[in-house]
Amino acid sequence: MNAFVRQAVSVNITPPVTTAATRETAAPAEMRMTISKVNFWYGAKQTLFDINLGIATSKVTALIGPSGCGKSTLLRTLDRMHETVRHSRLEGVILLDGKNILDQDVTQLRRRVGMVFQRPNPFPKSIFENVAYGLRINGSKLPMADAVEKSLRHAALWDEVKDHLHKSAYELSGGQQQRLCIARALAVEPEVLLLDEPCSALDPISTAKIEELLVQLKDLCTIVTVTHNMQQAARISDFTAFLLNGQVIEFSPTPHLFTKPTDPRTEAYITGRFG
Amino acid sequence: MNPRLRWRKFVSNFMLTMTGLCAVVAVSVLFFILGYLVYYGGTSINWNFFTKLPAPVGETGGGMANAIVGSAKLLALATLFGVPIGFLGAIYLAEFSGSKVAFVVRYAADLLNGAPSIVIGIFAFSIAVHPFKQFSTLAGGFALGIMMVPITLRSTEQFLLAVPRTLREGAMALGASKWKTIATVIVPAAYRGILTAILLAFARVAGETAPLLFTALGNRYWSRGWTEPTASLPVMIYNYGLSPYEDWHRQAWAAGLVLLALILITNIVARAILSRGISVPR
Numbered sequence: 001m002n003a004f005v006r007q008a009v010s011v012n013i014t015p016p017v018t019t020a021a022t023r024e025t026a027a028p029a030e031m032r033m034t035i036s037k038v039n040f041w042y043g044a045k046q047t048l049f050d051i052n053l054g055i056a057t058s059k060v061t062a063l064i065g066p067s068g069c070g071k072s073t074l075l076r077t078l079d080r081m082h083e084t085v086r087h088s089r090l091e092g093v094i095l096l097d098g099k100n101i102l103d104q105d106v107t108q109l110r111r112r113v114g115m116v117f118q119r120p121n122p123f124p125k126s127i128f129e130n131v132a133y134g135l136r137i138n139g140s141k142l143p144m145a146d147a148v149e150k151s152l153r154h155a156a157l158w159d160e161v162k163d164h165l166h167k168s169a170y171e172l173s174g175g176q177q178q179r180l181c182i183a184r185a186l187a188v189e190p191e192v193l194l195l196d197e198p199c200s201a202l203d204p205i206s207t208a209k210i211e212e213l214l215v216q217l218k219d220l221c222t223i224v225t226v227t228h229n230m231q232q233a234a235r236i237s238d239f240t241a242f243l244l245n246g247q248v249i250e251f252s253p254t255p256h257l258f259t260k261p262t263d264p265r266t267e268a269y270i271t272g273r274f275g
Numbered sequence: 276m277n278p279r280l281r282w283r284k285f286v287s288n289f290m291l292t293m294t295g296l297c298a299v300v301a302v303s304v305l306f307f308i309l310g311y312l313v314y315y316g317g318t319s320i321n322w323n324f325f326t327k328l329p330a331p332v333g334e335t336g337g338g339m340a341n342a343i344v345g346s347a348k349l350l351a352l353a354t355l356f357g358v359p360i361g362f363l364g365a366i367y368l369a370e371f372s373g374s375k376v377a378f379v380v381r382y383a384a385d386l387l388n389g390a391p392s393i394v395i396g397i398f399a400f401s402i403a404v405h406p407f408k409q410f411s412t413l414a415g416g417f418a419l420g421i422m423m424v425p426i427t428l429r430s431t432e433q434f435l436l437a438v439p440r441t442l443r444e445g446a447m448a449l450g451a452s453k454w455k456t457i458a459t460v461i462v463p464a465a466y467r468g469i470l471t472a473i474l475l476a477f478a479r480v481a482g483e484t485a486p487l488l489f490t491a492l493g494n495r496y497w498s499r500g501w502t503e504p505t506a507s508l509p510v511m512i513y514n515y516g517l518s519p520y521e522d523w524h525r526q527a528w529a530a531g532l533v534l535l536a537l538i539l540i541t542n543i544v545a546r547a548i549l550s551r552g553i554s555v556p557r
Binding site for chain 2: 081084108110111119123136137138
């Protein structure tokens with residue numbers, strides 16, 4: 001159990017324990033986002049069932065579960081990326097700082113809730129222009145070079161790329177590209193950063209770098225990450241939600257979930273009996 | 276070596292030879308035409324060809340300056356008319372339309388692409404020539420432009436659809452609107468392909484004769500403006516090739532060579548522009 005989590009638990013940011021049995025939500029003041037009664041359909045197929053979760057401010061929340069359990073879908077609802085898929089339908093309420101994101105302008109929302117994808121997806125532009133992209137489309141008046149440097153430093157990439165900012169982003173390694181994508185997302189200073197299995201296409205060393213980075217980024221923004229790697233969730237997250245068949249089975253502080261799971265299905269999953 | 280293995284090796288070698296031969300035949304046709312053109316055209320080409328008007332019937336010499344300029348004007352008009360329609364239509368098809376609309380438009384574009392060029396000529400004649408009682412450069416450009424639309428549309432659409440979905444999502448996740456995503460990420464990612472498509476369309480219509488016979492007509496003098504008939508290289512080749520004069524035949528060869536060079540130069544310039552910038556690795 002790392003020090004930060006112990007502190008978090010001791011000051012009782014009520015670990016939003018929403019097991020199937022108890023559905024109590026934490027005090028909204030400490031929650032950056034609150035997901036309540038979310039149901040989701042792709043066409044006629046329902047993939048999320050009555051999801052309730054709180055995303056604690058300046059913490060890392062991990063979503064784990066076997067393939068197809070709906071963890072990526074849930075993540076994508078948080079910046080409404082699910083709307084890019086035709087015939088998708090969402091019911092429920094998702095609050096960001098107390099306001100329902102479903103009633104807001106979607107482009108404004110996505111500037112406040114950034115996203116990093118499973119595979120690095122830099123644009124066919126230079127390293128500099130990749131990071132500057134979000135600022136440019138938002139018509140930012142900030143000095144661009146400073147903002148780009150700041151984001152690259154936050155993403156722990158500055159020292160590796162500072163001498164060739166104008167080279168193609170595709171000349172970077174996979175891990176560097178993923179950190180570039182994180183820098184790109186950070187440039188618009190989002191309040192929440194969503195990561196969809198950000199390390200699944202990377203080698204162990206790049207993965208370690210990104211894990212380290214995510215823990216540091218907590219001071220900057222709230223982080224929600226999807227991972228199929230339980231060790232990773234245990235290493236980097238403060239809270240973990242275990243999903244199965246579109247339902248949240250258990251949601252508690254990470255050490256709690258991994259050492260004293262209350263639901264037998266959680267225990268079965270984390271001990272490797274399925275998934 | 277057992278007979279079965281020997282037979283297999285024989286079949287393998289036989290097929291290799293056949294496919295190789297066919298590849299050589301395919302390429303050699305092109306080189307044969309090129310060689311013929313350079314041989315006959317090259318010996319007939321001279322400075323006068325580029326600077327002089329056609330000589331009066333019965334006299335030798337003269338050139339095709341008016342046809343070279345005419346062809347350039349017609350192609351510029353066609354590109355201005357056909358490319359924006361094809362390009363923007365492709366963006367609609369690839370990014371916005373439902374699958375039913377897209378199917379209908381694609382099918383129509385393929386049909387238009389296969390329509391005989393002389394039919395396009397008659398169509399342009401009835402729309403852009405007959406009502407005004409006047410053959411014109413504009414009508415010629417219109418006819419060629421119509422032919423560029425389906426080629427540009429279909430290939431641009433293919434290249435837009437080939438842009439990875441992850442790039443779209445990346446831009447949209449940063450708060451880019453759909454239109455901004457298209458303008459700043461998707462089109463730049465596909466622009467090499469799109470430019471290649473436009474070049475193909477350009478090269479295809481550069482040699483079209485039939486649509487011009489009904490529209491730009493032809494002219495032995497300088498065209499006096501956009502609303503007047505104009506000479507063009509393909510029509511000159513057609514007329515001169517059919518003529519009984521030895522000198523005109525030579526000039527037709529020269530015109531063919533110039534037309535080819537015109538397309539080649541456009542191609543090289545465009546590819547030089549293309550080689551800059553960053554492309555999405557495949």
